Amino acid sequence: MAGAQASETSDDDAGPFTRWVQKSIRNPDRTYRAMFYVVTIFFLITTLFPFYWLLVLALTPTDLVDQAGLLPAGFNPEAFITIFEQLPFHVYLFNSFVIALGTTAVVLVLASLVGYVFGRLEFPGRGILMILVLAISYFPPAAFLLPLFRLFTGNVEILGLSSPFVFNSPIGIGLPLSALFMPLSIFILTTFYGQIPDGLEDAARVEGTTRLGALVRVIIPLSAPGVATAGVLTFINVYSEFFFSYLMTDGQAQNWGPLVWGILGYQTQYAASYNLMAAASIIGVLPVAILVVIAQERIVSGLTSGALKE
């Protein structure tokens, strides 16, 4: 009886869910598409909700901040202007920008040279050196903070000379961050430079370039997606870095205090202006968001082609 009924079950007398399942079995593409949407929506919510929450906080006046829910309690867009009145927030933004750009430039130049050597030359010890470079990137930054701090504040004597005082300067932040983020760029660029056919480099050298000239004129232009990926990732990493950015300056805008100091500056001894901090955070994120939107195609192609090669 039950069996007969089951065999006669048609789309008409089954529930909507049963019908959907039956259709999906006949047409698996439907299932995959549904799964794609579910997962995409999940990721969109988890990544975008914090930004929405920031916006809610930024728009809520300070005194109503404990009442903010999924919607802002009140509407106070003035916060976006107040942040520039209370602190020179644009200077903090500028500082972070300069530090991030400078670090990116240094990283790209050095990582290009290293990537060329690792990617295109065969020499004994190459593997060990690459692992060493990789190991550095896993170093906990806190482990060398204290010695670095002493070094950068002129408290270490090297051959009778005291170390240069680079605390409160872009170098104090940029130098350790270059070292920390260099390995990622080295690995990306090694992969890319290694893929350029030998013949092209030989041709460039026969035509009249040095090895370095061949790197600059042929290998780097042909590895543009890789260079863009390494550059953008380094820029974002440095721009949004907390640890050294917080500890290698005293936080004054004129002393190269970066973004993190700007945002935390709205928190005083007696009051924390959450709306201002939220507004500052949103403005701080904007340059990076714009950068990623512009460069996203290259980053995606850069990351995936690197992934396929390894």
Added chain:
Amino acid sequence: MANVTLEGVTKRYDDVVAVDDMNLEIPDGEFVTLVGPSGCGKSTTMETVAGLTMPTEGTISIGDREVTDLPPKDRGIAMVFQNIALFPHMDVYDNISFGLRLRNFDEDETDRRVENAAEIVQMQGMLDRMPSEMSGGQRQRVAIARALVREPDVFLMDEPLANLDAKLRVHMRTELQRIHRELDTTVIYVTHDQAEAMTMSDRIAVIDGGRLQQIDPPLVCYNEPDNLFVAGFIGSPSMNFVEGTVSSDGFDSEYVDVAFDAGPMALGEGDAVTLGIRPEDIYPAGEAGSVSHSTAEIETTVDVLEPMGDEIFVYLLLAEDAESDLEDPEAGDQLQMSVDPASDIEAGDSVSVVFDREKLHLFDTDSGQALEHGLVQPTQAEGTTGTGAETDD
């Protein structure tokens, strides 16, 4: 324009010797082809001339300068690569003018030279194309133009036609010869294709195992090979070899005997020698009228026919019970013969063949060195064959 001299050039990688004591003297304006099987060291030899590989030992001179330690850019050379190696991010004009721009030529001069080079390779009007928009032959022309434009002392070409289809290859072969005639520059050309080597070169340098085997004009390499390797490598299909020994009245082997006077050749009885004969120098006994000195007839059985249109290659088995083994024509019990397409030979036929004595080659089996080209002095008792046929010359 300049002559190129390699003296004792050796290149060693860890435990492999890629080039072994190479000595080459290439005069100004000569077209020399380095030819040999894959991995014989011909490309490495060229790379040492280009400066892309540093020789372990030896010196290289271009013109009057020793260039052994100079980087490629300072050697006055231009190179065309097997994989063409156009810069994919530059258009034709930028590719051709790359070397000129690096040397800060002024714009008018650059334009003039690029136009001129494009004309020589017949690529005018395509200067704004990107490499990806062109066919293989067009790319190869651009690569040649890029080499031409700098008016180098020496052209290096590393299998420039290897990646082209057969028809285009033949066409580009004549183009390259025309370009060489027009410019009269020294050309060093690397190929594994002996047809290219034969047709284009003033001289062929045959290389095997990193060693120079012979350097001579193509027909000399063909008619008077210095050793077994050159004899087997030059010519297609390759030369037949029969291993045997020296007997009192000439060459003696299991199936083939050839009478000659071994006296003047400083050969002793019992010395191991190899007889070489090209397929086109073997004739069916009845059709050897044009041959002034032929050997005694040799009984064979036709194994396989390969009609090529203008000729037929016939695989002959010498022994009754011989296994046909087309993979190894040097097996000693088979011969390859080239006959007129009008011939009515069929597989399974018994055929008597004779060799043209003027085209016989005798090699020392152990050292591979050539002993004699042409065995025309018949002794009184003309040779006998293993199968018993005996005729007078």
